[in-house]
Amino acid sequence: MAFRLHDSLSDAIVPLPERTPGETTVYVCGPTVYGYIHVGNARGPVVFDVLARHLTAQKRKVKYARNYTDVDDKIIAVALANNESPRAVAERFIAAYREEMAALGCRQPTLEPRVSETMPAIVALIVALIAKGSAYATAEGDVYYDVASFADYGKLSKRKFDVQRSEYGRGKSGEGKRAEHDFALWKSAKPHEPEGARWPSPWGEGRPGWHIECSAMTHEHLGDGFDIHGGGPDLKFPHHENEIAQSEPVYGAPMARAWMHHGFIEMDIERNASFAPEVLAVLRADPELRKISKSDRSRLESLKAREAALSDEERALVLIYERKVRFADWFQLRKLREAVDGEAVRYWILGTHYRSPLAFDLGDDPDGAVRFPSIEQAEKRVEYFYDTRQKLTAKLATAKNTTLKTSQFFDEARKAFDAALDDDLNTAGALDPFNKIFARVNELCDAKKTSREELELALEAVAYVTRSLGVAEGDPDAFFARVTGRRIKVRGIDPRDIDALVVARTDARNNRDFARADQIRADLTARGIELRDGASATTWRAV
RNA sequence: GGUGCGGUAGCCAAGUGGCCAGGCAACGGUUUGCAAAACCGUGAUACGUGGGUUCAAAUCCCAUCCGCACCUCCA
Numbered sequence: 202m203a204f205r206l207h208d209s210l211s212d213a214i215v216p217l218p219e220r221t222p223g224e225t226t227v228y229v230c231g232p233t234v235y236g237y238i239h240v241g242n243a244r245g246p247v248v249f250d251v252l253a254r255h256l257t258a259q260k261r262k263v264k265y266a267r268n269y270t271d272v273d274d275k276i277i278a279v280a281l282a283n284n285e286s287p288r289a290v291a292e293r294f295i296a297a298y299r300e301e302m303a304a305l306g307c308r309q310p311t312l313e314p315r316v317s318e319t320m321p322a323i324v325a326l327i328v329a330l331i332a333k334g335s336a337y338a339t340a341e342g343d344v345y346y347d348v349a350s351f352a353d354y355g356k357l358s359k360r361k362f363d364v365q366r367s368e369y370g371r372g373k374s375g376e377g378k379r380a381e382h383d384f385a386l387w388k389s390a391k392p393h394e395p396e397g398a399r400w401p402s403p404w405g406e407g408r409p410g411w412h413i414e415c416s417a418m419t420h421e422h423l424g425d426g427f428d429i430h431g432g433g434p435d436l437k438f439p440h441h442e443n444e445i446a447q448s449e450p451v452y453g454a455p456m457a458r459a460w461m462h463h464g465f466i467e468m469d470i471e472r473n474a475s476f477a478p479e480v481l482a483v484l485r486a487d488p489e490l491r492k493i494s495k496s497d498r499s500r501l502e503s504l505k506a507r508e509a510a511l512s513d514e515e516r517a518l519v520l521i522y523e524r525k526v527r528f529a530d531w532f533q534l535r536k537l538r539e540a541v542d543g544e545a546v547r548y549w550i551l552g553t554h555y556r557s558p559l560a561f562d563l564g565d566d567p568d569g570a571v572r573f574p575s576i577e578q579a580e581k582r583v584e585y586f587y588d589t590r591q592k593l594t595a596k597l598a599t600a601k602n603t604t605l606k607t608s609q610f611f612d613e614a615r616k617a618f619d620a621a622l623d624d625d626l627n628t629a630g631a632l633d634p635f636n637k638i639f640a641r642v643n644e645l646c647d648a649k650k651t652s653r654e655e656l657e658l659a660l661e662a663v664a665y666v667t668r669s670l671g672v673a674e675g676d677p678d679a680f681f682a683r684v685t686g687r688r689i690k691v692r693g694i695d696p697r698d699i700d701a702l703v704v705a706r707t708d709a710r711n712n713r714d715f716a717r718a719d720q721i722r723a724d725l726t727a728r729g730i731e732l733r734d735g736a737s738a739t740t741w742r743a744v
Numbered sequence: 745g746g747u748g749c750g751g752u753a754g755c756c757a758a759g760u761g762g763c764c765a766g767g768c769a770a771c772g773g774u775u776u777g778c779a780a781a782a783c784c785g786u787g788a789u790a791c792g793u794g795g796g797u798u799c800a801a802a803u804c805c806c807a808u809c810c811g812c813a814c815c816u817c818c819a
Contacts, residue, residue, distance in 0.1 A: 437814085467812080552756075647783060
């Protein structure tokens with residue numbers, strides 16, 4: 202079976218587009234680097250990383266570009282607030298982003314273009330758009346895109362032009378815009394804006410609007426009519442719609458041969474929250490309360506400031522805002538990784554088809570610790586995969602050549618795995634053969650007689666599927682060191698204490714003092730330490 | 745109002761006409777000093793509801809209920 206995917210523009214399942222035979226060109230809108238990302242921001246990179254991995258595994262050449270928006274109003278705002286340069290802010294958060302991506306098991310894209318390094322192409326594109334009659338400059342030195350000039354405007358988001366004109370758009374009169382829905386291609390520099398945030402142009406100093414960069418960068422790095430353009434669902438409109446409007450009049454249509462949009466990771470504060478009925482009533486009465494907002498923290502603080510004088514409803518609001526603030530904190534990927542491993546987050550994301558919404562769930566332990574039931578479950582599973590890989594390596598080290606026949610099992614599982622990924626990147630479906638491969642490996646490792654040839658097939662299959670998914674492909678020892686290290690750190694456990702207790706228990710067992718041995722084990726279990734009595738030694742792990 | 749998505753076992757989640765998804769939890773077994781881990785097995789009618797088409801429907805059609813998301817800079 203050949204790869205096919207859901208194209209958001211035609212809203213149909215289409216064959217893999219192929220501008221150049223054997224090669225796939227992919228562009229994904231990357232982050233605006235003004236702060237740390239949240240879990241929702243992680244879904245796209247993970248999904249498109251699997252796309253690139255899978256197509257590479259199919260022997261295709263993949264050219265995958267993901268940009269950094271390192272010139273933006275929000276970056277300037279952070280720079281002004283921190284009294285540092287916009288450049289420094291961008292560099293700091295690009296470094297942080299790369300670190301997060303590595304933790305999620307995302308390979309570095311082939312290309313990581315930046316807005317700041319694409320200025321000549323951006324200016325050239327704007328000049329071309331003005332020449333084509335698609336854009337106009339104002340007396341203030343701004344340039345706007347003339348939406349009315351592009352007949353196809355709205356084709357991606359299936360939005361009606363007239364509806365948008367009458368009901369949306371927030372442009373203010375006096376801005377120099379001809380129509381409310383026209384959007385900025387070039388913004389003139391304002392006096393208060395710092396150095397490093399302005400570039401020369403035919404319209405005076407300024408910086409590009411948000412959308413133009415992607416049109417210029419795809420043209421520059423992938424060429425026109427490249428294969429797949431990906432991104433989040435919220436980018437569909439206006440960002441991708443505007444990209445199409447900017448690219449197609451100048452570079453020719455289509456901008457991309459297929460569009461892939463993934464689903465959101467959703468935070469529902471009602472879910473898993475054990476609110477009292479009267480609190481729930483308040484929550485349900487106002488839909489806005491269910492959404493996380495930046496102003497939640499200040500609302501909470503202002504309510505708390507007059508704690509004594511609160512009405513019942515306001516007390517309910519305090520509980521709701523506390524939950525929202527807590528939720529928002531843990532939604533940040535950096536924070537979340539204090540509780541769960543990045544690889545677990547990745548596996549959790551891949552457990553749901555990329556176009557479906559994915560619920561972020563979190564709960565409270567009786568002891569006050571925060572729990573992430575779904576992601577923790579995923580983490581247990583990743584541990585199992587690494588465990589299995591360790592067992593396989595150990596088994597292979599001692600396995601002897603045999604004359605036993607090898608089976609078709611791993612070959613068939615790999616085929617099923619690839620078939621699922623070929624079908625619009627159905628990672629959740631691919632987890633079936635993925636899991637079966639690991640179960641089979643364990644079975645082989647536990648068997649008394651196993652053929653070396655079969656174990657080698659197993660090793661090959663495991664390497665293949667872990668590489669395609671980017672899950673459990675690393676060094677098992679490093680993984681367990683990382684995960685156990687994090688857990689004992691959180692609980693304030695000294696590993697040397699555990700080692701000593703394990704030795705004491707082994708001594709007791711050797712003396713057949715099972716009562717004492719079991720007592721030690723029970724104590725360790727209570728501290729979240731799991732013991733494994735192997736053939737030669739007892740090992741332990743924090744769970 | 746516009747655009748789109750969904751309701752599958754205790755929970756999560758694939759599956760778009762006939763045949764086993766998978767994972768977690770539960771229970772039983774193998775193994776073990778006993779456990780854990782691992783493996784195997786079990787879950788008589790899992791497909792929101794009501795009709796219809798068909799030899800055959802979770803899957804197609806009609807109706808209906810419920811839920812969710814997005815709609816100018818948030819992936």
